[in-house]
Amino acid sequence: MASLLRRLVDWARSRSPWMIHYCAACGAVEFPPLVMSPLDWERYGYMPVPSPRQADFVAGMGYLTRKTVKLMINLFRQTPNPKFVVAGCNCTATGGLYWDSYATYKRLDDFFTVSGWVPGCMPMPDDWTALITDLRRQIYEGLKGDKLKDAEEFIARVEEGERKWREEYFAKPQPPVNYAFKETYPECEERYERVKLCVTSVRRERLKTALAELKEKGFVLLSNIDAVDYPKNGVIELYYFVENKDDSSQVALKTFVPRSEPEIESVHDLYPNALFIEREVYEMMGVVFKGHPELRKWILDGNWEGPPPLRKDVDTATYVVKTFYGGDKYGR
Amino acid sequence: MAGRYTLYFGPQHPGAPGNVGFRLEMEGERVVRAELIPGFLHRGFEKMMENRKWENSYVLSYRFCVEDPDPFEVAYAEALDMVFKVDPPPKAKYFRMIQAEFSRIASHMFWTHFMLGSVGLRTPAYWALAAREEILKWFAWVTGHRIYHNFSVPGGIRSDVPQDFQSRTLDLTYRVEDLVKDVEKAVLGNRVFKRRTRGVGVIKGETALRLGATGPVVRGGGLAYDVRKLAPYERYDSVNFEVPVGEVGDAYDRALVRFREVHESLKIIRQAAMEVRPGGPYRVKIPLTAPPGRGYARVESARGEYTVHVTSVGGRSPYRVRFKSPSMPLLTTVLDYIIKNEEVTIADFPVVLASLDPCAPDIDR
Numbered sequence: 001m002a003s004l005l006r007r008l009v010d011w012a013r014s015r016s017p018w019m020i021h022y023c024a025a026c027g028a029v030e031f032p033p034l035v036m037s038p039l040d041w042e043r044y045g046y047m048p049v050p051s052p053r054q055a056d057f058v059a060g061m062g063y064l065t066r067k068t069v070k071l072m073i074n075l076f077r078q079t080p081n082p083k084f085v086v087a088g089c090n091c092t093a094t095g096g097l098y099w100d101s102y103a104t105y106k107r108l109d110d111f112f113t114v115s116g117w118v119p120g121c122m123p124m125p126d127d128w129t130a131l132i133t134d135l136r137r138q139i140y141e142g143l144k145g146d147k148l149k150d151a152e153e154f155i156a157r158v159e160e161g162e163r164k165w166r167e168e169y170f171a172k173p174q175p176p177v178n179y180a181f182k183e184t185y186p187e188c189e190e191r192y193e194r195v196k197l198c199v200t201s202v203r204r205e206r207l208k209t210a211l212a213e214l215k216e217k218g219f220v221l222l223s224n225i226d227a228v229d230y231p232k233n234g235v236i237e238l239y240y241f242v243e244n245k246d247d248s249s250q251v252a253l254k255t256f257v258p259r260s261e262p263e264i265e266s267v268h269d270l271y272p273n274a275l276f277i278e279r280e281v282y283e284m285m286g287v288v289f290k291g292h293p294e295l296r297k298w299i300l301d302g303n304w305e306g307p308p309p310l311r312k313d314v315d316t317a318t319y320v321v322k323t324f325y326g327g328d329k330y331g332r
Numbered sequence: 333m334a335g336r337y338t339l340y341f342g343p344q345h346p347g348a349p350g351n352v353g354f355r356l357e358m359e360g361e362r363v364v365r366a367e368l369i370p371g372f373l374h375r376g377f378e379k380m381m382e383n384r385k386w387e388n389s390y391v392l393s394y395r396f397c398v399e400d401p402d403p404f405e406v407a408y409a410e411a412l413d414m415v416f417k418v419d420p421p422p423k424a425k426y427f428r429m430i431q432a433e434f435s436r437i438a439s440h441m442f443w444t445h446f447m448l449g450s451v452g453l454r455t456p457a458y459w460a461l462a463a464r465e466e467i468l469k470w471f472a473w474v475t476g477h478r479i480y481h482n483f484s485v486p487g488g489i490r491s492d493v494p495q496d497f498q499s500r501t502l503d504l505t506y507r508v509e510d511l512v513k514d515v516e517k518a519v520l521g522n523r524v525f526k527r528r529t530r531g532v533g534v535i536k537g538e539t540a541l542r543l544g545a546t547g548p549v550v551r552g553g554g555l556a557y558d559v560r561k562l563a564p565y566e567r568y569d570s571v572n573f574e575v576p577v578g579e580v581g582d583a584y585d586r587a588l589v590r591f592r593e594v595h596e597s598l599k600i601i602r603q604a605a606m607e608v609r610p611g612g613p614y615r616v617k618i619p620l621t622a623p624p625g626r627g628y629a630r631v632e633s634a635r636g637e638y639t640v641h642v643t644s645v646g647g648r649s650p651y652r653v654r655f656k657s658p659s660m661p662l663l664t665t666v667l668d669y670i671i672k673n674e675e676v677t678i679a680d681f682p683v684v685l686a687s688l689d690p691c692a693p694d695i696d697r
Binding site for chain 1: 462478
């Protein structure tokens with residue numbers, strides 16, 4: 001009798017597999033067509049639920065950044081038993097296209113046991129349909145679902161190694177400055193008519209006055225800040241792209257900071273969005289913006305503990321292959 | 333609940349625009365400060381592209397905005413055209429325009445689903461996704477894939493177009509137009525939609541531009557700022573289209589602008605499709621190593637101006653690639669401005685977010 005009841009419960013549960021509504025990565029873009037028109041997954045009893053406490057399974061959809069993995073572990077802990085983990089897309093299985101990315105973990109089954117795989121980049125919607133029929137079978141057969149592996153130890157080990165690398169990196173002496181620079185502002189030194197771009201050079205001491213002048217002339221939009229690292233010359237070049245509100249012509253102000261003392265004045269009082277672009281350049285390139293009210297890790301927070309990854313002498317690809325693939329991937 | 337408290341919103345939340353979080357400071361029901369928590373989608377594209385060869389790197393160039401990848405792809409192809417100093421055949425340029433405009437329509441339809449989800453109108457959202465599905469099928473037919481197309485390559489397009497390209501493309505524009513008209517009528521004329529969006533999230537065009545934003549947020553505020561008109565790339569100088577603008581700059585105006593833009597995009601596609609015929613040159617061969625120099629491209633994506641800056645020092649790989657993020661100012665400076673200047677309650681917060689139409693992965697890259 002009891003077993004009959006259990007089978008009835010399993011049957012009922014298999015007819016309503018609910019997933020945590022968590023759009024973890026690019027694979028999630030195929031879910032609206034799956035769940036809504038034209039494929040209508042609700043006929044399988046599927047529903048995305050906002051709370052993990054109501055869910056039956058959690059799906060990894062695409063690449064797993066380190067921050068996302070930490071969150072997924074958290075979500076998985078809150079899901080009631082029996083719970084299932086499914087892995088969609090190639091990146092959850094092997095690292096996929098982002099095999100040399102310093103900010104992603106390569107395999108979902110380093111962290112959980114996994115009940116279903118959907119290959120492809122991105123998987124076609126029918127592949128997901130095959131997955132859900134299989135998941136329904138697994139729930140109906142009363143399988144116990146998936147477990148968490150010793151994930152936190154792995155994460156802590158990786159992050160500890162990166163912190164050590166960061167210390168070593170900043171303890172190293174910087175090469176001397178060997179760089180030819182001529183101030184040309186306000187004349188253009190390169191001009192590209194088709195994209196309406198004018199490149200001009202200015203020393204870093206005069207950068208802020210030059211930007212203030214340009215802003216007076218109508219260049220009110222700060223489009224972007226680019227930083228290019230030249231370890232051989234011992235400098236980091238900075239490009240400030242500003243845009244005119246009337247004819248949308250752009251000026252790229254080129255300047256440089258020595259790598260031994262990468263400091264420059266913040267321009268957030270002229271351009272409010274510089275606050276965030278500067279913060280990004282700081283964490284990626286290690287350029288310090290003086291006068292910035294909140295210079296801290298932002299995008300890399302929780303993703304990367306090592307030295308500024310966009311510096312040219314930080315070889316993240318070799319590091320990733322050594323740490324996550326045991327030193328052998330694509331001939332590296 | 334009275335008094336100040338902190339509330340975390342997202343990343344696992346149906347109202348969050350993708351995988352980003354917010355730390356909200358609340359006063360009762362009102363949001364007084366919203367701090368963006370990005371990084372859940374960071375892969376480090378700029379570093380990865382330095383590790384790839386020229387001909388491999390463009391596979392990565394568009395993957396940081398899933399909803400609207402093609403303008404990004406076109407921009408990188410254009411920047412590399414500039415690095416290699418090649419001029420693609422006219423057919424390739426027209427095709428790139430068609431690709432980018434279809435992507436814009438698909439993105440706006442996807443946005444409709446997202447926006448209506450936050451307002452609570454589910455039915456037109458289904459219709460919008462059906463319209464998007466038609467475009468995805470067209471992409472699968474021409475390029476071989478639904479979402480990521482990888483069709484605009486440096487020097488032109490990857491392969492020739494199918495035999496019946498013109499007739500099927502024109503046919504699709506009329507089918508999509510019918511579907512979009514239904515959605516438009518059900519959304520813009522709807523009383524619930526008007527009540528939820530009129531006067532919510534007001535920002536003027538000029539202000540938004542000063543805060544770093546471009547695209548429909550600026551145009552909704554009454555400023556006709558569009559790179560396709562102001563600095564035409566590909567062959568946008570040879571087609572007729574208008575730049576729709578709003579008046580007030582609230583969420584409703586932004587919706588209006590996006591729906592009008594869909595019709596303008598269809599107009600562009602119809603004109604450009606006339607120039608794309610099967611046969612003839614479609615791609616210029618580029619050498620394996622690039623000359624030292626600079627590549628720069630500016631395109632109008634569905635979320636505003638997008639630029640890519642490529643630095644080449646010669647050799648087989650790019651030395652440095654830098655992308656602009658069109659969505660970053662939307663969720664930082666623009667959102668701050670809106671929250672400071674009007675009373676945004678927690679119920680309106682997802683509406684404001686959706687009306688800005690941010691693309692979460694393009695903040696992180």
